Amino acid sequence: ETGVTQSPTHLIKTRGQQVTLRCSSQSGHNTVSWYQQALGQGPQFIFQYYREEENGRGNFPPRFSGLQFPNYSSELNVNALELDDSALYLCASSLYRNDNEKLFFGSGTQLSVL
Amino acid sequence: QKEVEQNSGPLSVPEGAIASLNCTYSDRGSQSFFWYRQYSGKSPELIMFIYSNGDKEDGRFTAQLNKASQYVSLLIRDSQPSDSATYLCAVRFYNQGGKLIFGQGTELSVKP
Numbered sequence: 186e187t188g189v190t191q192s193p194t195h196l197i198k199t200r201g202q203q204v205t206l207r208c209s210s211q212s213g214h215n216t217v218s219w220y221q222q223a224l225g226q227g228p229q230f231i232f233q234y235y236r237e238e239e240n241g242r243g244n245f246p247p248r249f250s251g252l253q254f255p256n257y258s259s260e261l262n263v264n265a266l267e268l269d270d271s272a273l274y275l276c277a278s279s280l281y282r283n284d285n286e287k288l289f290f291g292s293g294t295q296l297s298v299l
Numbered sequence: 300q301k302e303v304e305q306n307s308g309p310l311s312v313p314e315g316a317i318a319s320l321n322c323t324y325s326d327r328g329s330q331s332f333f334w335y336r337q338y339s340g341k342s343p344e345l346i347m348f349i350y351s352n353g354d355k356e357d358g359r360f361t362a363q364l365n366k367a368s369q370y371v372s373l374l375i376r377d378s379q380p381s382d383s384a385t386y387l388c389a390v391r392f393y394n395q396g397g398k399l400i401f402g403q404g405t406e407l408s409v410k411p
Contacts, residue, residue: 218398227303227387227401228343241398275342287333288399293342 188212189278189291197297198266206261206294208276216240217259218288219251220275228275234259263296271298302326303390305402313410318375320405322388325369332364332371333399335387343387347373378409 188211198204210217216235220228230243234253248264273295277288302325312318331350335343349355349362361374385404
């Protein structure tokens with residue numbers, strides 16, 4: 186167990202809807218990163234939050250947004266869902282924002298968009 | 300050219316053999332390197348990390364890094380059927396914070 190928990194584990198939505206995914210960081214961790222993993226591909230970086238501010242973003246459109254709360258838990262919001270958004274969404278928390286920090290992933294949320 | 304490349308496999312080895320998984324990356328400014336194992340339907344699990352040129356051993360696993368050749372590999376000795384999974388190579392570049400760039404993964408199958 187990594188101490189990183191995500192909810193829900195599975196979710197089914199229809200195209201055009203909005204979805205919120207949640208992540209609870211490992212105790213004391215102040216940095217959270219979100220990744221999208223499509224079937225058969227490696228995870229793709231969506232964005233990172235450090236002390237409640239976005240600290241880096243991958244090549245994802247603005248309809249992907251996030252929040253980090255004072256207790257360092259986090260949300261990923263996706264608006265106007267598209268079929269291609271169907272994927273495993275992974276959250277990872279870490280203690281320091283440095284280059285050698287290891288990332289440990291939560292169990293993920295499997296999103297299906299119909 | 301992709302930033303991190305792996306052969307997708309599948310790589311099939313007999314039980315007890317050495318499995319060799321390879322990864323190349325495009326940026327000489329890379330800082331740190333990670334190997335994750337991912338079972339079907341599960342999230343990636345960190346199994347090895349390496350920061351300096353050379354070999355790093357942990358049990359049956361050895362990570363090898365050659366920054367001049369932009370090459371990192373993972374050797375699994377005495378492969379077991381339970382090692383059957385997808386192995387993801389991930390690279391962090393300088394000043395990229397928590398951003399990891401992943402390869403597409405190599406599927407390993409260990410046959411009894």
